[in-house]
Amino acid sequence: MNFDPRFSGRKFSSVGTRPIRPDGVDKVTGRARYGADFNMAGQLVGRVLRSPHAHAKILKIDTSKAEKLAGVKAVITAADLPDLTDGDSAMYDVLDNCMARTKALYDGHAVAAVAAVDARTARQALKLIEVDYELLPHVTDVDEAMKHTAPLINDTLFTEGLEEKPVKPSNVTKRSQFGHGDVHQGFGHADFIVERSFKTEQTHQGYIEPHACVASVSSDGTADLWVCTQGHFVYRQHCAQLLGLEASKLRVTSSEIGGGFGGKTHVWAEPVALALSRKAGRPVKLVMTRDEVFRASGPTSATSIDVKIGARKDGTITAAEATLRYSSGPYAGTWAEIGAMTAFACYKLDNVKTVGFEVLVNRPKTAAYRAPSAPMAAFAVESAVDELAKEIGMDPVDFRIKNAAQEGTRSSYGPVYGPIGIGPTLEAAKTHPHMKAPLGKNQGRGMACGFWFNFGGQTCVDLNIGMDGSVSLAVGTVDVGGSRASLSLVAAEELGIDYAQLKAVVADTSSLGYNDMTDGSRGTFSSSMATISAARNAIKILRDRAAQTWDIPVDDVVWENGHAIAKGEKYGNLAALSLKEIAAASGKTGGPIAGHSELVADGAGVSFATHICDIEVDPETGAARVVRYTVIQDAGKAVHPTYVEGQYQGGAAQGIGWALNEEYIYGKDGRLQNAGFLDYRIPVCSDLPMIDTQILEIPNPNHPYGVRGVGETSIVPPLAAIANAVSNAAGVRMTHIPMSPPRILAAIEAERGG
Amino acid sequence: MVEVTLWGALGQLAGGQSKVEVEAKDIRELFRKLAEQYPGIEPWIEKGIAVAIDGTIYRDTWSKELPKGAEIFLLPRLAGG
Numbered sequence: 122m123n124f125d126p127r128f129s130g131r132k133f134s135s136v137g138t139r140p141i142r143p144d145g146v147d148k149v150t151g152r153a154r155y156g157a158d159f160n161m162a163g164q165l166v167g168r169v170l171r172s173p174h175a176h177a178k179i180l181k182i183d184t185s186k187a188e189k190l191a192g193v194k195a196v197i198t199a200a201d202l203p204d205l206t207d208g209d210s211a212m213y214d215v216l217d218n219c220m221a222r223t224k225a226l227y228d229g230h231a232v233a234a235v236a237a238v239d240a241r242t243a244r245q246a247l248k249l250i251e252v253d254y255e256l257l258p259h260v261t262d263v264d265e266a267m268k269h270t271a272p273l274i275n276d277t278l279f280t281e282g283l284e285e286k287p288v289k290p291s292n293v294t295k296r297s298q299f300g301h302g303d304v305h306q307g308f309g310h311a312d313f314i315v316e317r318s319f320k321t322e323q324t325h326q327g328y329i330e331p332h333a334c335v336a337s338v339s340s341d342g343t344a345d346l347w348v349c350t351q352g353h354f355v356y357r358q359h360c361a362q363l364l365g366l367e368a369s370k371l372r373v374t375s376s377e378i379g380g381g382f383g384g385k386t387h388v389w390a391e392p393v394a395l396a397l398s399r400k401a402g403r404p405v406k407l408v409m410t411r412d413e414v415f416r417a418s419g420p421t422s423a424t425s426i427d428v429k430i431g432a433r434k435d436g437t438i439t440a441a442e443a444t445l446r447y448s449s450g451p452y453a454g455t456w457a458e459i460g461a462m463t464a465f466a467c468y469k470l471d472n473v474k475t476v477g478f479e480v481l482v483n484r485p486k487t488a489a490y491r492a493p494s495a496p497m498a499a500f501a502v503e504s505a506v507d508e509l510a511k512e513i514g515m516d517p518v519d520f521r522i523k524n525a526a527q528e529g530t531r532s533s534y535g536p537v538y539g540p541i542g543i544g545p546t547l548e549a550a551k552t553h554p555h556m557k558a559p560l561g562k563n564q565g566r567g568m569a570c571g572f573w574f575n576f577g578g579q580t581c582v583d584l585n586i587g588m589d590g591s592v593s594l595a596v597g598t599v600d601v602g603g604s605r606a607s608l609s610l611v612a613a614e615e616l617g618i619d620y621a622q623l624k625a626v627v628a629d630t631s632s633l634g635y636n637d638m639t640d641g642s643r644g645t646f647s648s649s650m651a652t653i654s655a656a657r658n659a660i661k662i663l664r665d666r667a668a669q670t671w672d673i674p675v676d677d678v679v680w681e682n683g684h685a686i687a688k689g690e691k692y693g694n695l696a697a698l699s700l701k702e703i704a705a706a707s708g709k710t711g712g713p714i715a716g717h718s719e720l721v722a723d724g725a726g727v728s729f730a731t732h733i734c735d736i737e738v739d740p741e742t743g744a745a746r747v748v749r750y751t752v753i754q755d756a757g758k759a760v761h762p763t764y765v766e767g768q769y770q771g772g773a774a775q776g777i778g779w780a781l782n783e784e785y786i787y788g789k790d791g792r793l794q795n796a797g798f799l800d801y802r803i804p805v806c807s808d809l810p811m812i813d814t815q816i817l818e819i820p821n822p823n824h825p826y827g828v829r830g831v832g833e834t835s836i837v838p839p840l841a842a843i844a845n846a847v848s849n850a851a852g853v854r855m856t857h858i859p860m861s862p863p864r865i866l867a868a869i870e871a872e873r874g875g
Numbered sequence: 876m877v878e879v880t881l882w883g884a885l886g887q888l889a890g891g892q893s894k895v896e897v898e899a900k901d902i903r904e905l906f907r908k909l910a911e912q913y914p915g916i917e918p919w920i921e922k923g924i925a926v927a928i929d930g931t932i933y934r935d936t937w938s939k940e941l942p943k944g945a946e947i948f949l950l951p952r953l954a955g956g
Contacts, residue, residue, distance in 0.1 A: 211922075282884045297951075298883040326956075383956025459953050489956040535882060536927035536948040576955050579935060641955020721935040823931060833956055 124654045124720055128820045128827045135613040136826060139763045140620045142606050144377070153377045156333025156349030157408045164335065165194055165236040167397050167407035168243035169390070170250050171417060172225030172232050175259035175483040175791025176272065179223060179252060182233055186249040192242035195401035196250070198233045202396050205365050214452040216363055218486045219392045225254065226274065226451035227483050228792040229416025236397040236405045259483040259791040263448040264425050266292045266482045274451050274481040292481040294453040299461050299534050300474035307440025307472030311431025315509045319501040321840070321858040322784035323423040323448065326490050327775070327803045330379025331414045336394035337404035343370045344398075348391055351381040351599050352638020356388055357630045363392045364399070374629040375599045382775070383489030384419040386640050415796035419488020420785060422447035422456045426501040428464075436515045436523045440472040441465050441533075445498060449479050450486035459494035463837075464502050465533035466572035467543050467729065469526045473533045483791055489640060491772060492573040492833035496779065496840050500858055503569035503841030508854060517845070518551045521570060521731075542755030542819045543570060543729035549815055550731045555751045563740060564748060565850025568733045571837025575830035576641030577722030581634035582651035584612060584659050584716040588708070590701030592616065594655075595628040596648050597636030602771075602832055603764035604644040610760055611649045611826070615656035617683030618700055634719050642830025645760055646821075647722035653825055659716025666710040667698045724823025725830055730754035732773065732838040736846035743866030745781055745847055751813040757821040757829030769835045770812040776839020778804040784859050879905065879947045885924075888915035902926050903937040905947070923952030 147153040184196040199222040206212040216222075221230045233250050237243035258272035265271055271292055279287045282296035308314060334348035344366055350356050353375040361368040378385065394407040409418065425446045432438045443464045447457035457477030464475050510520035525543045532538055550556060550568060560566060583595040594612050598604060605625040613620045637643070660680045667685030668675040671692070679688050684697040707714050735748040752769040759765040782802045786794045795801045820827025840858055847865060848854045853872040857864055876898050886893045895912070899905035905926070910917040925934045927948040933939050934952055941947055 282887075284887070383954075386954075386956070455951065455954070458951055462950075462953070489954045491956040493954055493956050532930075535880065535950060536930045536932075537946055539930040574932065574953060574955075576932075576934060576953075641953075643955065723933045723936040723939070724931045726931070 126650055126724065126823055126825060128822045129825050133614060135610045135620055136758070136760050137762065138610065139761060140606065142603060143609065143625065144600070144605060155330050155379055156376045159335050159347040159376065161335055161337055161404035164404040164406050165238060165401055166240045166243045167234060167236050167394050167405045168247055169231045169393060169413065170233040170247045171413065172221065172230040173228060173792065174225055174254055174256055175228050175261065176257040176274070177225045177254035178257060179221060179225060179232060180255055181253040183251040184233060187235060187246040190242065190246050190249060192238040193235055193246045194238070194403060195236040195397050196233065196246065197396050197400055201400060202363065202392060205363065212362060215359060215388060218452065219389060227485050229413065229485060231393065231417065234393050234397055236401045261482050261484055261787045261791055263423050263446050263480050263482060266480050267446060267478065274483060278453060293478050294481060295455065295458070295479040297458040297461055297477045298475065301531060302472030304440040304442045304472045304474045308431045310433065310439040312434045313509060313512045314429065314431040315505045315512065316429040317505055317856060319426045319428065319504065319856045321424045321497040321500060323420045323484065324490070324779050324783045324785070325415055325420045325801065326380070326382040326384035327778070328380030328382060328384055331409040331411060332385070332390050332418055333408040334391050334394050335404055335406045336391065336398045338395055338399040340402065342366065344395060346371065346373045346391060346395065347376060348373060349376045349378050349385060351378065351385040351601060351640060353599065354597060354630050354636045355638045356391055359388045360392050360395055364395050372629055372631040375627055378599060378601055381601050382491045383493055383640060386638055387419060387488050389418050411798065412796045415801065416793050417485055420485055421490035422449065422487050422494065422497070424460070424497040426497065428501045428505040430505050430509050432509055432513060434513065436513055436520050438468060438470060438524045441468065441470050443475045443498070443502065445475065446478045446480055447494060448482045448484060448487065450484050451481055452486050454479050454487050456487055456494045460498040462534035463495040463572050464498035467526060467570040468524045468533065469530040470533055475533065484785070491775065491836040495571065495573055495837045496776065499569065499571050499837045500840035500844060503838065504844050504854070504856070507845045517568060518547060518556070522547045522551065540819060540822065541727060541729060542817055545817050545819060546729055546731040546753045546755060549753045549817060550733055553733065553751060553753070553815070555733045555749060555813070558749070560735060561737065563850055564735055564737045565846045565848065566733065566735050567842045567845025567849060568731060569838040569841035569845060571730045571834055573642065573728050573834040573837055575646065575725035575728050576643050577647045577725045578637030578643055579635055580647040580651040580722050581636055581719040582648060582655045583628070583633060584652070584655040586659060586700065586704050586714040588704055590622065590704040592618065592623045594623060594625040594652065595633055596625060597628055597633045598644045598648045599627055599639045601639050601644060602768055603761060604648060607645045607760040607764060608648050608652050611652045612656050615653055616660065616700060617681065642728070642832040643722070643725065644832070646725050646824065646828050646830045649760065649826065649828055650722045650824060651718040651720055654718035654720060655716040657716070658718060659714060662714050662716070663700060663703050666703050666707060666714065669710045670698065670706065671695055726757060726821035726823060728755055728829050728834040730834045730838055732842040734842045734846050736843060736850050738847060738850040738865060740869055743862035743869065745860060745865060747777055747810055749810055751815070752835055753815040753817065754831065754834055755817045755819050755829065756831045757824065758818055758827040759816050760828060762816060765816055765831050766814040768831045769814040772833070772835025773812045773839050774804055774809055776836045777809065777843060780840045780843035780858055780860060782859050782861055877941045877945070877947050879949060881949050882951065885916060885919060885949055889913045899941055901938055901940050902933060905941060906937070925950040925952045
């Protein structure tokens with residue numbers, strides 16, 4: 122990489138300010154175009170037929186009646202999406218998830234699709250498709266699925282990661298283990314040991330905008346896809362592979378996005394829409410209903426976790442151990458592995474061991490959800506940590522400070538930490554006014570810590586300077602949380618111009634080099650690095666053009682505050698040239714001025730947060746209300762602090778919903794009972810207090826401005842912080858998420874012996 | 876020569892060793908030599924392995940140098956949200 126990413130400690134003039142968001146007016150006036158807002162001439166309506174069964178063999182699909190219905194232009198099944206994955210098992214799973222091939226593996230699994238002239242005809246056509254199923258026994262609970270008596274979901278999968286190769290297939294697809302030291306010996310040195318089992322139910326990311334796309338495949342092999350996604354370049358790769366298209370001939374344009382949170386990192390409807398368009402010879406719009414979003418798109422894992430932690434009387438943890446079982450839907454995943462890596466990452470431990478088990482169940486394919494897998498592990502660990510502090514008689518914050526990881530600590534997942542922010546977030550929590558505020562009747566206070574890795578990735582940016590001196594920035598990371606504003610600030614900072622002179626857009630896949638998707642909290646971290654690089658490349662050209670204008674060596678020209686300046690006494694009479702002046706003359710000094718950058722942004726830097734919350738529990742009904750909530754998190758450097766605060770608040774709000782209400786409820790028939798926002802209740806404004814935030818800035822040494830990702834860590838502590846608060850308010854340890862009113866009431870009554 | 880720590884599943888593919896020594900100047904050479912010495916690891920490299928160098932995790936920068944005496948730790952390549 123021809124770019125030095127090291128932290129430079131510079132002073133900022135644009136970065137760190139709070140300008141108005143560039144996409145705000147369009148969003149509040151309805152002009153912004155989301156996935157379903159795009160239309161093409163001759164467009165058809167796509168609809169998907171889904172399995173009503175949790176587990177069934179597909180014996181036969183008869184589409185003949187549907188094909189004969191007037192207005193139906195195409196009907197597809199798995200036969201229209203042949204296996205082109207060439208042994209890539211992960212992509213085969215994606216293909217099978219888009220359209221079931223031999224078995225329906227969950228309630229909602231796509232089995233066929235139609236494209237028709239209107240929605241009514243498409244719905245009628247779905248009713249005319251006849252599918253013969255042979256019902257199979259199913260399993261939806263993660264613990265039940267691990268039993269040797271459980272129905273086998275995929276008889277070709279054997280447990281990976283065992284010392285001896287298994288001879289029988291299993292729903293447990295993988296065992297992973299992390300840690301160091303000797304936990305048995307460590308527990309021997311403990312004066313106090315807490316050992317508990319926890320469960321968390323499956324939740325959906327709950328993005329307000331459903332999956333939506335418009336696909337158009339031409340007879341010449343080219344295609345266009347307009348889609349709501351977190352990663353249009355990745356969608357292009359996946360769709361091209363699954364459809365047998367050349368990637369460069371498939372142009373994918375990302376729409377505005379009404380939330381993703383990891384759930385829009387995988388293709389579901391898009392290959393189906395492309396296959397329908399290819400068969401019909403016309404564009405096809407496919408928009409999932411909310412019911413389909415719940416039944417067939419990415420929920421997170423349901424989990425079952427055992428935790429054991431021991432400590433000496435002085436509060437030093439001597440050993441920590443966890444066994445984590447995560448459901449992955451009917452396809453192999455690595456979700457428990459991530460949980461096993463993150464579970465104890467906040468702590469300095471001499472003896473630690475975590476074991477993860479990936480478990481198949483007849484539920485939708487698990488997808489990433491904001492710091493995937495970490496919140497559930499943190500819930501179990503931070504609940505046990507709180508309980509242990511109480512048994513020892515220590516303040517929960519002091520106990521965590523005593524055991525917090527720091528620079529030089531060997532992390533529970535392996536490597537030794539560089540500079541990290543867990544200690545400072547805890548110290549900030551200790552002195553925060555929230556910790557000293559009085560509590561009312563039936564109220565309890567809880568706090569918890571959280572960790573997330575953060576990632577970088579492949580990134581490409583174009584910066585173009587117009588002849589009027591305005592600057593356009595074309596980026597390839599989808600703006601899910603305000604990155605167009607933050608990247609404009611970064612470009613303004615480098616060029617030394619006003620933020621208002623810039624306009625950032627998300628370029629389509631034919632206009633810019635490949636970009637990984639916006640996940641892993643990488644959007645601003647990665648694209649700001651590429652923007653800095655692109656701006657510096659543009660500045661080289663600006664200096665060169667000024668040197669030409671002055672007819673002096675370019676090495677004598679420096680760039681300061683948006684101007685080229687001839688350095689040295691001999692140039693004393695040369696007035697500085699502004700970016701605008703150089704741009705205006707560009708046609709006569711060599712043509713357009715642009716800066717380009719393609720790089721791999723690595724070294725994202727791990728992230729920590731500490732949350733505090735107050736909960737009031739109604740002992741008669743079990744209803745819990747969040748009274749006060751505070752998020753303290755390390756941002757490295759907050760490029761646009763308002764957006765950073767928004768990320769902190771958003772993660773906390775989602776965590777509150779997960780902790781108190783949200784869960785997938787399956788009937789005995791294996792069908793999802795609550796596939797809608799009336800029965801699957803996410804928090805709304807009236808459920809939440811103002812969520813206070815405190816941004817800490819401990820620079821990431823691997824970014825020129827010290828930036829760390831901020832998008833995900835904020836969802837890690839809430840489950841635990843709220844569980845600790847509810848436990849303190851209700852006087853009983855809560856071990857099952859969500860802590861819905863019936864669960865809290867049952868726990869209170871059990872504690873009373875009732 | 877750098878000492879490389881392998882996580883559990885990878886260690887099994889390296890004959891049960893949790894640490895191996897490899898003569899490599901950067902991540903690219905490290906992966907090439909690991910694949911030569913332990914062919915079972917090659918598919919994992921294809922799928923993606925992250926390398927922590929003194930605690931900083933690198934997922935794609937195969938040109939990253941491995942400084943003498945640095946702690947080199949291989950990790951699964953993870954998904955984000």
